[in-house]
Amino acid sequence: MPRALITGITGQDGSYLAELLLEKGYQVHGAVRRTSNLDRSRLHHLYRDAAIYGKRLFLHYAELDDATTFRRVLMKSAPDEVYHLAGQSHVGLSFEIPESTCDMTAMGTLRLLEIIRDLPQRPKFFHASSSEIFGQPAQSPQDESTSFAPVNPYGCAKAFATQMVSVYRQTFGLFAVNGIMYNHESPRRGENFVTRKICRAAAAIRLGQQKELPLGDTTARRDWGDARDYVRGMWLTLQHERPEDFILATGQLHSVQDVVETAFAAAGLDWKNFVKQDARLLRPAEPMRLLGNAGKAKRLLGWEPQTPFRTLIEEMTRVELAALSESSK
């Protein structure tokens, strides 16, 4: 049975990836941080399944700033593949807590690379990189050869981690891969990310639990995909014969306004009556023109995103409607 270790397993991508790997017959280990509120809602269904938890799914306490514990977890779980998804991943928040963003997202990745470098059996390593490394790109769409130009603390930290993965691949021969992923959403997206926030608000307004939705700049456009397509891409990169970097993206741009209109329509509402502009939600430096060309992933991995934008936002809104009407009962 192949073994995998996932950092960030409690997050959107980690939970989908855990499901995918379990389905493929892996034994899955996850690193979780200790918090006083045991919020692992995205893993509940797996955690409660007696056939899975403790048999094919194992969770270990480990923090990215604690190298010794991580070394111990890696020695103990002896994975064939490591998927490094953990990180302070909220761009807006990275302006408020830049130091810890750097410590977790940049330094945390380096600590893992250092541990793996010393392991007797080195696992393959996937690093969840981000389109934010391109910031204000000189070309659009971006591909694997586009130069980095990050414009926020999160992007700077991710760019560091991405370059360090390349250095360890070239210098120490690690099978280490950067998946440079564009925005990817799902019903499990964190509640402070804009797509989830909009879908949730549309549902809450529909159910009379909320009156309006304040938003920053709605003209901002993003390349938005479905997280479930992206975790499949992660797995494929580690099955490729050589370690290489891959862009994972849809190649299509939609604006925040498109999300608003689709979500409110899915909730049976006219967005114009509910959305309010709020300058406080504007980012200090807004990245533009982030659009990915995933041609290489298609060519070498046979990977392509399958869920169209509209379908994704409609599903997210439906799930919110169901969850909110359930919880208000």
Added chain:
Amino acid sequence: MSKKALITGITGQDGSYLAELLLSKGYEVHGIIRRASTFNTGRLDAIYQDPHESHRRLFLHYGDLADASALARLISKIQPLEIYNLAAQSHVRVSFDAPEYTTDITATGTVRLLEAIRETGINPRFYQASSSEMFGLVQEVPQRETTPFYPRSPYGCAKVYSHWITVNYRESYGLHASSGILFNHESPRRGETFVTRKITRALARIQAGLQQKLFLGNLDAKRDWGFAKEYVEAMWLMLQQEKPDDYVIATGETHTIRDFLDAAFGHAGLDWQKHVEIDPRYYRPAEVELLIGDASKAKRQLGWEPKTKFADLARLMVDADIQLLSDQLSGKVKSND
């Protein structure tokens, strides 16, 4: 009242030259030094002033780029008009041995400092010491401000992070933050583990009959080498501009380590081939390619130009190390061997 400047890395080669330059321009200079059980202020001996002297213009404070609270406290206490961030784990080969520490100081240390500045609400001008190592596997020759980065070492990755986070604080918060992308710069004060200084120091000892062999790594590595004393002037000039910007500081000439051996040993009338041996331990795991800088923007906008050329630099370093060794042997100065 004189202008106040704060220098991190003041005990280093560049920091000590910069402190001298700023003192000569009438600044009150503050430096952050790390506590160590051995004295680390040797390069500041010439300008050091006893704390009991009145009218002091040089002040040293204990601190560390790893210690965010100390940084915030110092900045708020000193209220400097200019901050020069020169501190780093700056040795490329060592960054492969201690990558986490290198990153903590060279990358995270910069964002700690920028955060401390933002936190205290003062609005100083900020200089970030960027490095040609950011170009690593060079994407164009010569390298200029717009050349994409391709770092090849943990040190290079950490410096790229610091460069970008500096640009980010300039764009996001309007900080007058400039980044000087300095190519290699040497001097008699260069650290003893860097190749140029290692050569000139060994040469002095070989000439004095105290040493026979000198072990080196890759002799074909090419670098753009300038004189540190001139490079710190460029740092100061960047912070005097109306607008913050990024500048490449370089000589525009490239030479191999072999060339440096020729120039240095030739000046002392010795044949390096009789003394130099290759030790693969000194090879870097990944070597950087043809580093050669185009400093035309600095010339145009700052009026800065390198004056000391390669052969003169080698000669002045040889002369200084021969003098230093003879002073040590005669007991005039203390040896730190």
